[in-house]
Amino acid sequence: MNKKISPKKIGRNDPCICGSGKKYKKCCMNADNNRIALKSEYEKKYDIILKTPDQIKGIKKSGRLLLSILDKVEKFIKPGITTNMINSLVHEEHVRAGAIPAPLNYKGFPKSVCTSVNEVICHGIPSDQVLKDGDIINVDVTPILGGFYADASKTFFVGTPTNDGRKVTNIARKALKKGIDAVKPGATLGDLGFAIQNYSESNGCSVVREFIGHGVGIEFHEQPQVLHYGVRGTGIKLVPGMVFTIEPMVNLGKKELHILDDNWTAVTNDHSLSAQFEQTILVTETGYESLTPFEL
Numbered sequence: 333m334n335k336k337i338s339p340k341k342i343g344r345n346d347p348c349i350c351g352s353g354k355k356y357k358k359c360c361m362n363a364d365n366n367r368i369a370l371k372s373e374y375e376k377k378y379d380i381i382l383k384t385p386d387q388i389k390g391i392k393k394s395g396r397l398l399l400s401i402l403d404k405v406e407k408f409i410k411p412g413i414t415t416n417m418i419n420s421l422v423h424e425e426h427v428r429a430g431a432i433p434a435p436l437n438y439k440g441f442p443k444s445v446c447t448s449v450n451e452v453i454c455h456g457i458p459s460d461q462v463l464k465d466g467d468i469i470n471v472d473v474t475p476i477l478g479g480f481y482a483d484a485s486k487t488f489f490v491g492t493p494t495n496d497g498r499k500v501t502n503i504a505r506k507a508l509k510k511g512i513d514a515v516k517p518g519a520t521l522g523d524l525g526f527a528i529q530n531y532s533e534s535n536g537c538s539v540v541r542e543f544i545g546h547g548v549g550i551e552f553h554e555q556p557q558v559l560h561y562g563v564r565g566t567g568i569k570l571v572p573g574m575v576f577t578i579e580p581m582v583n584l585g586k587k588e589l590h591i592l593d594d595n596w597t598a599v600t601n602d603h604s605l606s607a608q609f610e611q612t613i614l615v616t617e618t619g620y621e622s623l624t625p626f627e628l
């Protein structure tokens with residue numbers, strides 16, 4: 333389907349709406365036309381929806397809710413609680429804010445949040461599992477607020493981390509930072525994949541291949557696919573208005589994984605620890621803006 337982009341309402345010789353006092357054709361007209369052309373090119377060629385300022389506002393608002401939920405989760409996590417208790421907290425916080433937890437019933441996922449403990453890479457299902465001192469746990473939250481999705485996750489320490497837990501968590505956090513720092517218009521998806529892979533592997537860890545970042549905002553998983561490994565200069569060129577997640581899963585041991593019989597839980601084959609951080613990133617005119625910002 334070819335969606336029509338709304339027709340321009342300002343005439344070439346009308347005063348520009350930016351308030352410069354110049355005629356539109358002498359002011360913002362070219363830039364506007366370029367944006368319209370780029371939007372339709374990315375939609376046709378890659379099925380990527382470049383976001384409008386209003387859509388970005390909506391995703392940001394959803395992101396603010398997400399961060400407030402992650403803050404509550406962080407304060408709540410301690411030895412002795414169950415992952416089901418995290419699910420209840422996260423679910424209630426969505427309801428209270430008038431939001432929907434996107435994971436619930438997504439392709440049959442049975443809970444409102446993913447809780448991935450120790451050797452679980454991602455898509456851990458909240459259960460009666462009791463958290464114990466020294467565990468690490470990734471909590472991945474995706475609210476739909478006003479129709480807009482934001483997607484982010486953090487790995488938390490339960491009590492006092494082990495040396496291995498601290499190491500893999502810190503490397504996953506910094507790997508996300510390296511990926512985000514590579515985001516700017518004109519860079520490619522391969523540039524950020526390379527940055528993440530290079531950093532993680534230089535530090536003796538491995539990067540999971542089977543799960544990747546993704547466009548997000550209007551739907552849970554949109555184009556493009558964002559690989560956390562790659563070759564510099566390859567892949568789709570980043571342009572302003574792209575919104576996607578970066579969410580490297582970093583293993584202390586080898587990268588290979590298997591899925592448990594529940595059809596969701598992804599576990600490292602060598603049972604080494606795995607950690608992950610995720611943010612929703614907007615490509616701006618000059619670089620990037622995180623729509624789910626937290627310190628890395």
Ligand code: MF3
Nearest residue numbers: 435438441446455472474483
């Ligand atoms: N939030 C995950 C992501 O980052 C997706 C979880 S899908 C679910 O893409 F069904 F497991 F919730």
Ligand code: CO
Nearest residue numbers: 483577579610
């Ligand atoms: Co995601």
Ligand code: CO
Nearest residue numbers: 472483484610
């Ligand atoms: Co997520």
